[in-house]
């Protein structure tokens with residue numbers, strides 16, 4: 047397990063971090079995101095998707111649970127489990143399992159509601175914030191140490 051923590055004082059800082067991260071996950075990765083409402087989970091996913099050349103507008107999947115993007119350099123699956131909570135999660139296990147392995151990038155917001163379906167190798171991102179535009183992104187590798195090492199270079 048490796049960790050990497052970065053303070054992003056502006057959205058532009060977050061963009062630079064997202065661009066760096068996008069290069070490191072270009073062959074695929076499963077990412078669980080944690081953090082309060084408005085912390086900056088979707089903002090980060092959007093910036094990573096932009097960096098992976100997604101042509102469509104990237105929006106929050108809060109209401110639809112899953113958005114997919116197939117116009118970038120790699121397929122991107124973006125889940126938001128907030129509305130499903132612990133009970134509803136069972137209804138999307140098949141999709142989570144399907145997008146857990148293979149060559150795609152899968153993001154899961156409100157991953158605390160998903161207690162089972164994370165592949166062994168994945169990355170956790172904790173986003174914390176206060177009142178201004180400053181955000182702290184903390185990355186934790188679970189069997190994906192090279193990606194985290196790449197962030198610190």
Ligand SMILES: Nc1ncnc2c1ncn2[C@@H]1O[C@H](COP(=O)(O)OP(=O)(O)OP(=O)(O)O)[C@@H](O)[C@H]1O
Pocket residue numbers: 054055056057058059060081082083084085086087088089090106108126155173178179180181
């Ligand atoms: N440095 C920064 N990094 C990321 N987002 C920032 C930053 N500064 C300001 N913001 C703004 O903070 C907001 C973060 O909202 P976002 O939708 O990403 O939250 P979220 O964590 O996905 O919340 P939810 O749980 O509701 O899905 C956006 O409006 C974004 O533009």
Ligand SMILES: [Mg+2]
Pocket residue numbers: 087088089106108126155
């Ligand atoms: Mg969100």
